[in-house]
Amino acid sequence: MNKKGIISVLSAGLLASSLSVGTVHAQENKYEVSKKTIEEQAEMNKSLEKGIIKSSELNTIKSDVLNSLKTSNSYSVKSAKGFNKSSVEANSEDPLFEVEPNNDFYRANTMLYDKVMLGQLLPLYDSDFFKVNVPTAGALIVAGGVSSPAIELGFTASEKDFKDNGNLKYLGSEYDDEIETQVYQVKKPGTYYIPVIDTDNLDDIDDNLEEDIYAISTAFVDNVAPTKPTVNKVDNNDKLVTGKAEANSTVTINVGKQRIGYAKASSNGSFSVNIPVQKIGTTLNATAKDSAGNVSGVTYVKVASVDVTAPSKPTVNKVDDNDKVVTGKAEANSTVTVNVGKNRLGYTKANAKGAYSVKIPVQKKGTKLNVTAKDATGNVSKLTYVTVVKH
Known part of the structure; x- marks a missing residue:
C-alpha cells in the first residue's frame, strides 16, 4: 500500500460533484474526521514488533483478506445496489457485504471475527463504519486491502466518537502483499469501531468505480495473562x-x-x-x-508447621449459686467453654492477656462445671472442674 496517499493533505479546491452542496459537506465532515485520525496514526510509522502476536494469527487474517480480493470480480457484479440493500452470507466461506447507510458510529455495520467484509467507497467522501465486540482484554487485529489501486485504503480502530478513554492502544502495523495489518491492545471489553475511507479522493475520483472494492477483516487474540492466584x-x-x-x-x-x-x-x-x-x-x-x-x-x-499442642487447662475463679458469669485465665485468644457434663452453658473468647468472662445461667449449689480452652488450630485443653458453692 502506498503510504504517501494516507498522509496526503486535502487540497483547498474541491472537484465538482453531482451531489448537492449540503450532502457533500455532510459527507466531507465525517470523512475528514476519520482521515485526520487515520493520518495521525500513520504518521507514527510504528512497525509491529515481532512476537506480540503469533505469525500464524497474522498470516490467517491476511490470507482471508487476500483470498476475498482475488475473487472480488465475482462480487463486483453486485454493484452499488447489491452492497447497499442486502448483506449476503451464502456460507461460512463467503465474505459479508457492507450495508448502507453505515457512514457514522451510530449506523456502523457489525463485523464478525475471521469474516471478511467487502465494501465500496462511493460517492465522494464516503466513510464506512464497522463495529466489533471485544469479549475481554486482549489484542484486536484489523487487516485490509483493495482490489485495485483506484482506492487508497485508510482505516483504524477507535473508541466511539473517536474518544480516547485509554482502553485502546495502537501497537503497530505491518504490510505484506499489499495488505495492511494493524494490532491494538484492548484494556477493557466492549464495542470498538473501525472507520474506513479512501484517503486520496481528490486525486483519482474518476478512477474509483463500482468495481473497485476493499476488504476488511478482524480477529481477536486473548494475550492477557491471568493475575497471580x-x-x-x-x-x-x-x-x-x-x-x-x-x-x-x-x-x-x-x-x-x-x-x-x-x-x-x-x-x-x-x-x-x-x-x-x-x-x-x-x-x-x-x-x-x-x-x-x-x-x-x-x-x-x-508450608507451615501445624499447631498440635493443646492449651494449658484454664484457671477458674470461685463460682457460687448467685453468679451469672464464670471468670478466669486461659491461653490468649483461645475460646473458653463452660459445660455441665456435656451440656454447654456458655462460651467466649479470651482476650490477648488470656482473661475471660463467660455468661452462664445461675447454677445450684453443688453443681459441677467443667471448663476447656480451644486454640485457633482446634486443639482443646484438658478439663478444669469447679463446684458451685453457696453464696
Missing part, C-alpha cells in the same frame, strides 16, 4: 491447597519444577488442588493458566 495457608498436615484464581483457569501447584497437583478453578475463581502432604518449610509455587494458554505470574507459599 491467591493461596491460603498450607501446613504440614494439609492434603489440599485452596485459594482464588481467574475463573475457569487451570491452577497448578509445583515444588520447584515438579508438578504435585492441578485443578480447574470454578466459575467464581475458587480452587482446591489435591497434593501429597509436604514437609515444614517446603516452598510451593502456584500458577494459573487460562483457556488461551496465557500463564500468570508465580505465587509462592511456604
